[in-house]
Amino acid sequence: MFGRVDRSGRLIGAEPALEALQQAAGSRIGQTLALPQIAAVAQLARKLGIPVARPAVAAAADHDLELWVRATPEGEEIALVIEGWNVRPAAGPRLASLLGGGSEAEASQPRFEWATDEELRVISLSPELAEHLGVDLAEAAGQALTRLVKLEEDEAGEMPLISAVAARRGFSAQRGRGRSQGGKSVQLSGEVVTGADGQFAGFSGFAEVEGAEAPSTDAGRTAAFDLALDEALRSPLDRIIETAQRIVERADGPLRSDYAGYGNDIAAAARHLLSVIQSMSEDPSNGRTVDLAALAAEAVVMLDAPAEERGITIALGANAPLHASGEERAVIQVLVNLIGNAVRHSPAGGTVTLSFVRTQGTASVTVSDEGPGIAPGDQQRIFERFERANDEAGGTGLGLAISRRLARSLGGDVTLDSAPGQGAQFTLTLPAA
Incomplete structure (x- = not known):
């Protein structure tokens, strides 16, 4: 299986099975490669300038895949060859609801979903x-849809899917039956998918199955993170804390004091993440009164080290409390994300400024940097998961998406005001207390 990654870490070409993994991870062709272990192999090959081969594990919807990844530099791109594709049971809970916001009722529904490329x-x-x-999930990837489903004409003697391919439009009620022994009847409906160039790239849709309801497409989904997030992350973080604590206690033998100190920092950061996860799972309507100025000062302290390393001054423009309705841990996490972004994008020796405003019914803090700014066409995109401004290296592209989701779960929002060459101003607004 082949793929290509550009200099910015974006997957710019992939065969169907790799593209399916990219989509399952919440990304797509033309966006950041969202499979961490494969991306790490590509990054190492770029750094060394030589071919690199490594084992890797990728998570599919309900199972893991053991892969062998070979990455070869070709000019400014990395060519990927992926072999193996050995299926194994999933190592842990999936984070499908991390940013999707599906409700518990939706999560329990069968999801009869499908997607194809432009060649079906x-x-x-x-x-x-x-x-x-009646088909094997692993074998289905890359197969023509019509090899899996025998299409049937409707009462007018037409096949909606075939007409839709010709007209490059959505369709509904395409009758069919699984070709495998035991395959059952379905009715397919789908919408057109376009690529990064705006051209037709296939279909994405669902199947109506007798005795089952199609997945809900209600846009009014809950803004709170559900219990799946807590279950999927708590156990790994617990293990990180336990291991870090062993480092601090030198439980496995003598260790330099500065290394033991790193273990203490790791444990503290993991405990903070656990508290944030807990706040994500709680009912956001239970907001309490918080001091936005004091929480901003706490977030600044957390970012002193990276700011000092680059000679960046963080100016905290608050002399009095600013009370808002929110959840302390969630607000701190949003502020850490926003201030951390500003530090990363500011020039060495620059200044990041925090300013505070109270208006009728709201309290807000604006984080301003002296960076390159963000073009108007990118200002909404960067709030989507796996998206980053200016194609910069590093980061996951999740910080702003999580920040906005947390803010909205508290009845507020994160907004952006920027222009190329004029820096960026991210504002966290919360209901006033």
Whole structure:
């Protein structure tokens, strides 16, 4: 299986199975490669300037894949060859609801979903639909949809899917039946998917199955993170804290004091993340009165080290408390994300400024940097998961997406005011207390 990664870490080409993994991770062709271990191999090959081969594990919807990844520098791009594709049970809970916001009722529904590329080759198939059609999920990737489903004419003697391909438009009620022994009847509906160039790139849709409801598409989804997030992250963080504490206590033998200190920092950071995760799972309507100025000062302290390393001054423009309605841990996390972004994008020796405003019914803090600014066309995109401004290296592209989601769960928002060459001003606004 082949793929290509550009100099900014974006997956710019992929065969269907790799593209399906990219989409399952919440990204797509033309965006950041969202498979961490594969991306790490590509990054290492770029850094060394030589071919690199490593084992890797990738998470699919309900299972893990053991892969062998070979990354070869070719000019400014990295060519990927991925072999193995050995399926193994999932190592832990999935984070499908991390940013998707599905409700508990939606999460419990069977999801008869599918997606194809422009040549109607399957790039995504939900386990429930694969079982209904009587096909193996791993073998279905890359197969023509019509090899899995025998299309049937409607009462007018037409096939909506075929007409939709010709017209490059959505369709509904395409009858069909799984070709495998035991395959059952379905009705497919789909919408057109476009690529980064705006051209037709396939279809994405769902199947109506007798006795099951199609997945809900209600836009009014809950803004709070559900229990799946807590369950998926708590155990790994608990292990990190336990291991870091062993470092602090030198439980495995003598260790330099500065290394033991690093262990203490790791444990403290992991405990903070656990508290944030807990706040994400709590009912946001239970907001309490917080001092936005004091929490900003606390966030600044957390970022002193990276700011000092680059000679950046963080100017905290607050002389009095500024009370707002919110949840302390969530507010601190949003501020750490916003201030951390400003520090990263400011020039060495620059200044990051925090300013505070109370208006009728709201309290807000604005984080201003002296960086390159953000073009108007990118100002909404960077709030999407796995997106980053100016294609900069490093980071996951999740910080702003999480920050906005947390703020909105508290009844507020994170907004942006910027222009190229004029820096960026991110504002966290919360209900006044």
